[in-house]
Amino acid sequence: MMKTLCILGATGSIGGSTLDVVERHPDRYRVGALTAHKSFDALLELSLKYTPDVAVLSGLTPSDDLVKRWKQSGLKTELIFGPQGLISAVDTSTVVMAAIVGAAGLPPTLHAVSKGKTVLLANKEALVMTGALFMRLVQRSGAIVLPVDSEHNAVFQCFGQTSHQTAAPKVVQRITLTASGGPFLRRSIASLSSVTPDEACAHPNWVMGRKISVDSATMMNKGLELIEAKWLFDLAPTHLKVLIHPQSIVHAMVEFCDGSVLAQLSNPDMRVPIAHALAFPERIATGVKSLDLASVGSLQFEVPDRARFPCLDLAYRVLGDSGTLAAILNAANEVAVEAFLAQQIAYLQIAEVIQATLDAVPAGSAASLEMVLAADAQARAKAAAHVAALGA
Ligand code: NDP
Ligand code: MG
Numbered sequence: 001m002m003k004t005l006c007i008l009g010a011t012g013s014i015g016g017s018t019l020d021v022v023e024r025h026p027d028r029y030r031v032g033a034l035t036a037h038k039s040f041d042a043l044l045e046l047s048l049k050y051t052p053d054v055a056v057l058s059g060l061t062p063s064d065d066l067v068k069r070w071k072q073s074g075l076k077t078e079l080i081f082g083p084q085g086l087i088s089a090v091d092t093s094t095v096v097m098a099a100i101v102g103a104a105g106l107p108p109t110l111h112a113v114s115k116g117k118t119v120l121l122a123n124k125e126a127l128v129m130t131g132a133l134f135m136r137l138v139q140r141s142g143a144i145v146l147p148v149d150s151e152h153n154a155v156f157q158c159f160g161q162t163s164h165q166t167a168a169p170k171v172v173q174r175i176t177l178t179a180s181g182g183p184f185l186r187r188s189i190a191s192l193s194s195v196t197p198d199e200a201c202a203h204p205n206w207v208m209g210r211k212i213s214v215d216s217a218t219m220m221n222k223g224l225e226l227i228e229a230k231w232l233f234d235l236a237p238t239h240l241k242v243l244i245h246p247q248s249i250v251h252a253m254v255e256f257c258d259g260s261v262l263a264q265l266s267n268p269d270m271r272v273p274i275a276h277a278l279a280f281p282e283r284i285a286t287g288v289k290s291l292d293l294a295s296v297g298s299l300q301f302e303v304p305d306r307a308r309f310p311c312l313d314l315a316y317r318v319l320g321d322s323g324t325l326a327a328i329l330n331a332a333n334e335v336a337v338e339a340f341l342a343q344q345i346a347y348l349q350i351a352e353v354i355q356a357t358l359d360a361v362p363a364g365s366a367a368s369l370e371m372v373l374a375a376d377a378q379a380r381a382k383a384a385a386h387v388a389a390l391g392a
Contacts (some may be wrong), residue, residue, distance in 0.1 A: 003029055006089050008108050010034035011023045011042040013209045014148065015120045017270045018097050018278075020049065025284055028067035033089035033107075041068055047077045053092050054078050056085035060102075082160040085367070092299040095278075097148070098123040101211050102334050103376060107132065110369070118139040120277040122148040125334070129327040130372055131231045145232070146277040151225055152232055154251035154264035154272035162281045166294065167234040168254075175233065176253040177225055178245035180205050180268075185246060189308055195347045197340060205248040205268040212338045218350055219304060223315020224333075227326050230319065236304050237319045242312070244302045249291070252361045254303040268290050314358065324375035325363045331379035332357035339387040349390055 005022065009015045015034075022029045030346045032048040036043040037059035047055045055077050060066070062081045070079045080088055086108035089098055096112040097120045110130070112119045114137055121127065127134050136147050144164045147153045155175050156166060168175070184192055184203050186333035201213040210214070215221035222242050228299055229240055248268040255261045271286040278284065293299075306313050312334070318325040336353035339345045345353065360382045366372050 002027070003095050004093040004110075005095045005097065006031035006033040006035075006093035006371035007031070007097045007099065008035050008086060008105060009097075009101065009123070010046055011036040011039040011289065012099055012101065013207065014097070014099035014270060014274070018120075018274050020255055021271050021275045021284070021286055022050075025278075026288060028284070029095075029278070032093035032375045035089050037100075037104075040069075044070065044073060045114065047075055048073060051075070052077050052083075054080060054089050056080045056089045056190065058083045058086050060163075068146045073166060082278065083107070088131050090117065093117060095120065096376055097274075097324055098126065099148075101125075101209050103330065105128060110134070113137050113145065114141050116142040116143045118146070120146050120148050120274070124149055125330050126222050127231055128224050128227045128330050128331050129376065130369065131227070131326060131366060133366060133369065133372065134232075135231050146280055147228075148230060148270075148273050149225060149228060150268075150270065150273045151187065151252045152195065152229060153276055155229065155254055156234060156307055157253065157264045158254035158262040160262070164280065166232045168239075171257045172233075172235070172239070173237065173257050174239050174241060174255040175229060176243050176255070177222060177229060178243055178248070178250055178252060178301075179219060180216065180220040180248045181244040181246055181304070183245065184217055184308070193346055193348050197343065200340070200347060204246070206270070210341055211334070211337055214340060214350070215333070215348075218311040220311035220315060220333050220337075220350075220354075222304075223312050223318075224330065226315060235356065237316075240319075242304055245300065246306050247296055247299055248298055249293075249296055265291060265293075267289040313353065314351065316352050318356065321363060321365050322366065324366045325358070325371060327366065327375045328358060328361050328363065328379040332377045332383040335380055335383035335387060345387055345390050353383050353386045353390070356386045375389065 031052045033054040033058040034052045061085040089113045095118045098109040099122040102125050106126040109126040200217040250263045253263040269288045318329045333352040336350040361379050
């Protein structure tokens with residue numbers, strides 16, 4: 001049956017991989033809406049190719065020049081400017097790929113959940129920030145949330161369910177998320193003080209947006225993923241584990257009460273989890289290269305070195321909390337990573353900014369969206385002040 005798809009963050013890395021899969025299955029999906037923040041040219045190009053009903057530039061205001069260029073293209077697609085357009089984009093479709101990076105993705109993702117849509121969740125920050133609130137809304141609205149993050153998608157596949165419920169079956173004892181260890185796994189810790197944004201973004205196995213690439217280098221990405229897993233699979237922190245696996249072939253493992261461990265393997269290509277979420281409970285072709293374990297040779301696993309990855313420790317500090325601590329962690333991380341990418345702070349100062357923010361902003365209840373957004377704003381202000389102090 002044909003479904004209409006909205007892609008929030010269509011001009012990004014996940015957006016591009018999603019369109020690649022969708023294009024292979026014109027009988028299953030038509031594109032209802034595409035959104036970008038400021039990338040006008042890229043959005044125009046995608047709109048000419050996929051002819052959505054609606055296209056959104058959430059970070060721009062209308063200008064005569066842009067409106068004229070859109071009209072001249074001959075497109076019938078309605079072009080909307082400003083963040084409210086993201087809500088209109090969601091309303092066009094029954095299935096929503098949530099692939100905006102960071103907290104900016106929260107409003108449209110929560111809107112999609114509250115409207116009972118099928119939400120394919122790449123934007124982990126939205127769930128990390130709102131945790132219990134997000135999952136309660138899923139229950140209340142009847143929305144379907146399917147994990148796109150490769151590790152979480154792998155866990156969900158290992159559960160072996162045909163229902164879309166993401167809570168772990170009672171017989172699950174432990175889940176292990178794997179992490180590549182990023183580009184600095186084997187570098188001396190002393191040399192990390194001078195690494196550049198481009199070095200931090202040069203991920204050995206995955207091609208991703210710059211924010212998640214830095215998160216992978218610091219392993220904050222795995223920290224955010226532990227929090228994501230806690231909520232998605234309804235598991236206590238003691239049931240969650242992280243292992244470094246430099247080859248990025250095994251994406252996660254699930255251990256059952258009888259001692260059986262199931263793992264999901266594939267080449268590191270986001271089209272695998274994206275296609276799984278798009279077609280669930282069926283499977284569809286992706287064009288992904290067949291996995292050749294003989295040429296991979298060996299699969300290695302090791303425990304992460306906490307001294308090398310202080311950001312992972314900071315996430316563990318937050319993992320047991322059900323209040324606003326995760327939103328504070330996430331906000332501080334977003335500010336610190338942006339400052340690092342803008343070369344305002346050094347790589348090792350990312351963890352410093354986050355730690356200082358966690359120390360300074362009191363944790364509170366996360367019972368309402370207002371409470372979460374207030375904590376997010378407070379944390380951003382503290383983190384920005386700390387960045388400014390470091391630069392002074
Ligand atoms: P990219 O940076 O490649 O793309 C981000 C997308 O979001 C772009 O379309 C961008 O538009 C848009 N965007 C950026 N800022 C805003 C904003 N303030 N408001 C609205 N839209 C905005 O990111 P990725 O595709 O790498 O990641 C997207 C999400 O998926 C992240 O949450 C990430 O953690 C998650 N994820 C990504 C994986 C990957 O392999 N890339 C793997 C697992 C999870 P524009 O082009 O105009 O800037
Ligand atoms: Mg991941």
